[in-house]
Amino acid sequence: MSSVNEKIVYMDNNATTMVAPEVVDAMMPYLTDLYGNPSSMHTFGGQVGQAVSGAREKVAHILGADPEEITFTSCGTESDSTAILSALRTLPEKRHVVTTRIEHPAVKSLCDNLETLTGHKYKVTRLKVDAEGMIDMGEYEAALTDDTAVVSVMWANNETGNIYPVEKMASMAKERGILFHTDAVQAVGKIPIDLQKLDIDFLSLSGHKLHAPKGVGVLYIKRGTLFVPFLTGGHQENGRRGGTENVASIVGLGRACDLAAENMENENSRVRQLRDKLEEGLLAAVPNSRLNGHKTLRLPNTANISFEFVEGEAILLHMNQHNICASSGSACTSGSLEPSHVLRAMGVPFTAAHGSIRFSLSVYNSEEEVDYIIEKMPPIIELLRKMSPFWKGK
């Protein structure tokens, strides 16, 4: 096992991913020789413009969309803000937003601000989730009103990996003339998506979650959906997003989307098996541990496990000693003093919420790494439990 010990065992892919070597290769020319501006009239810039178009086609392909429905942005957060604010601007008479309690901060904070910073001009309904983190469709239906402008529900949750029925939810919104946005940052590349068949108006994705670099995102805007830009300026992106294109990263994202399409099968078979092995191995090896999230309606790469009576940051720092990278929903790691809003919305007891560890795999993980973690985790938890005043076991 020592061979693994010397390198990083990276199981924090819902935070960010390794840039795939193929992606780096695709990007390099645009960081060196091909530095032209895609908007230029000369061939030197024009060929760069063609590369951006090529990337647009590749992104469209993995989403089952048309290239003209793809707008490049700087990140998932920008895409989220752009979509929701555009929806509100194109439906100015409507003042109601429907979302969930388990959204990523990119959507959560924006919705909070829509209420507080506008002096409660907008009303936000945040759908509850059950103990497994799932939404009640009856509650959703009841939340849609004539005043609702837009619904924003994530496709898959970053902490638990739970997958939400956005296809059905989008259709229900459309029937009532309500726009539908989904933050699909965690879903794209991990599960098949075919937007041409769906009633989703806006979809956000982020490059660095699928082995492209940080600093590039996409907003899908369904053809025919009214749109008001968030970032105005030049005529780039068909007037939908001002600012000179982040060419190299866009090209990288195109390549990453091709790779993700090729790896989709691997992700849903081999990665899923690795994840299952890790999950079952840890739950079996560590008493008083539990899975957070839905057992089956979940991304193939994510396992969120709580180790009761111990605290997440302490666990992570011990894991760090073994070069294992993961995340926690504990208060000490959330940047606030309370544990993750997702786990709290699910009603995960404090005994477990503070000790939650999220393992998120990628196609680059191996079975050897899974075995290594299953070997290293139980002694860490045992050590910390011995120190815990709440642990009554042996």
Added chain:
Amino acid sequence: MWEYTDKVQQHFLDPQNVGEVENPSGTGDVGSLACGDALKLTLKVDENDIITDAKFKTFGCASAIASSSVLTEMVIGMSIDEAAKITNEDIAEALGGLPKEKMHCSVMGREALEAAIADYRGLILPMAEGEVVCECFGVTDLDIIRAINESNLRSVEEITNFTKAGGGCGKCEDRLREILRETVGGKSEVPPSVAKPKRMTALQKIKKIEGVLEKEVRPGLRKDGGDIELIDVDGDFVTVSLRGACKSCKKSQTTIKEYVEKKLRELVLDSLIVEEEN
């Protein structure tokens, strides 16, 4: 990732005196699972009031474990009176410092020590009698006032870093500000809420602009053989026309922006934009 000192790392990875003293002379039990950290400190005290042994059990992050560990090392060998003087700052210092967001871990150490000493002496802690200000973390006004005085806190954010109060739902923020004001009086560095610019009617604004141009701007321009005339005020946009020597001056744009606009922003409204008539 937190930046922990080597000392914190050392006490976290190899904590000293983990466990519980058998038949303890004093026990301090603070924090809770809900709060995310808790510490049970047990002391053995001999007949001369000297602490002969100390052990801890901690649920919490690396800095909570390190604070507990270093605390046990500090108190063993001390008299109860000496130990009673230990502050959270002493604990943080023994660790070579803690990130400011983690100072509450050192406060937890001091609270546990205090509780254990009170238990040994058979006293009831006054802290338990205060009024609960932060319901999320069960922090009383007495806890907060003490932290403000001991650690010289000057903002609500600092209070949260040290006591956790206000770190949950945030509803007690106003009360924290009040306590801070009452406790430190005039020493507070809390910025007074910036006075909102008074709303003026369009007419009042025009009159004020005219007044400033007349009294403050025109005399200066006239000295150089120029003049200025107000053409229009539309919202924050002020259109003016330069006359005389100023009209043909190459630096007219500088005059408008650096002189006229600056004056109007200073004396009328800081959002005004001055433009020259085409």
